[in-house]
Amino acid sequence: MTGQIRILLADDDAMIRDALTGLLERSDDLVVVATAGNGHDAIDAALAHRPDVAVVDLQMPSLDGLGVIAELARVLPSCAGVILTGHGRPHVLRPALESGARGFLAKGAPSSALAEVVRRVHAGERYVDPVLAAEALTAPETPLTPRETDVLRAAARTTSIREIARTLGLSQGTVRNHLGTAARKLEADGRSDAVRVARENGWL
Numbered sequence: 001m002t003g004q005i006r007i008l009l010a011d012d013d014a015m016i017r018d019a020l021t022g023l024l025e026r027s028d029d030l031v032v033v034a035t036a037g038n039g040h041d042a043i044d045a046a047l048a049h050r051p052d053v054a055v056v057d058l059q060m061p062s063l064d065g066l067g068v069i070a071e072l073a074r075v076l077p078s079c080a081g082v083i084l085t086g087h088g089r090p091h092v093l094r095p096a097l098e099s100g101a102r103g104f105l106a107k108g109a110p111s112s113a114l115a116e117v118v119r120r121v122h123a124g125e126r127y128v129d130p131v132l133a134a135e136a137l138t139a140p141e142t143p144l145t146p147r148e149t150d151v152l153r154a155a156a157r158t159t160s161i162r163e164i165a166r167t168l169g170l171s172q173g174t175v176r177n178h179l180g181t182a183a184r185k186l187e188a189d190g191r192s193d194a195v196r197v198a199r200e201n202g203w204l
Contacts, residue, residue, distance in 0.1 A: 004031045005122050008051040010042035010068060011035075011084070012060045016107075020055065020114065027115050039063025046076050053118050058085035058096070066099045073100030080121040082114075085132070093132065103127040142203040143185045151178040153204050156195045 007024060009032055011017050021032045034049040036042035038061040046054055054072055058065040069081035082103035083096045096104050102121035105114060106129045117127045144152065154164040165172045179191050188194035198204045 004029055005053060005118060006031055006033045006049070006051045007118060008033065008042065008046050008049065008054040008056075008079070009035045010037075010039070010045075010054065010060065010065075011057040012037050013057075016057075023111055024115055024118065030115060030118060037061075039065070039068045042068045043071050043075070046072055046079060050076065051079055053080045053082060053122050055082045055084060055114070055118065058083050066095055066101075069096070069101045070099040080124075082117055082121055082127075084114075093128070097126075097128070104132060105129045106132050140201065142198075142201070144182055144198065144203060148178050148182045148185075149198075149203065151175055152182050152191075152195055152198055155179060155191055156199070156204060 007030060009017050009020050009024075011020070014037065017035045017037070021035065024030045024032055033051055034045040036045045040062045042054065042056060042060075043063070054068070056065040056068050060068070063071070065083050065085075069083065072079050072081055080102045081100055082105060083101045084105055084107050086107050093104060103117045103126065105117050105127070109129060109131075113129075120127050142149065150168055151164060151170070154167055158164060161172050161175050164170075165175045168175070170178075179194070182188075182198075183190060183194040186194050186197040188197050195204065
């Protein structure tokens with residue numbers, strides 16, 4: 001069919017990618033031209049296939065959804081970005097839109113919603129899931145500073161202070177200080193509990 005909207009799907013869960021592909025391709029005007037399981041592969045796939053719309057999971061390995069959308073806005077500005085997420089988070093919703101995302105949709109939205117959002121962003125409109133918007137407006141603000149959030153997010157991926165320090169370009173002492181401060185602010189019993197509390201509140 002001519003005039004189809006060409007779509008890139010990026011999600012680190014293969015089952016979700018397959019399910020979304022099947023869902024979108026039920027519509028004659030939509031076609032999935034590429035999929036990717038991490039952020040850097042999503043950029044490569046977008047440059048290779050030049051989709052009209054990129055549907056990107058917020059949390060992915062190597063480069064998260066915000067990073068993918070921001071990079072696509074730079075290297076492929078004709079591609080409209082849609083972020084998929086499980087949470088409406090105050091500190092994510094605004095950056096998502098500022099990164100260049102045209103749509104922000106919950107993964108649990110009705111099956112017809114994603115196809116409609118793809119059409120709308122391709123037409124130049126914006127769409128923010130009303131449930132996510134309401135959740136973002138009513139959720140408590142994070143008590144963590146941006147650097148504490150970075151350190152705690154890195155701590156969620158590795159238990160090595162040295163690795164966290166190397167990744168973020170900090171000294172090991174500074175990493176320990178940030179982790180300790182974050183745990184106190186979250187009234188958490190150590191690093192792992194701080195990560196848990198932050199995740200449950202949507203601050204990571």
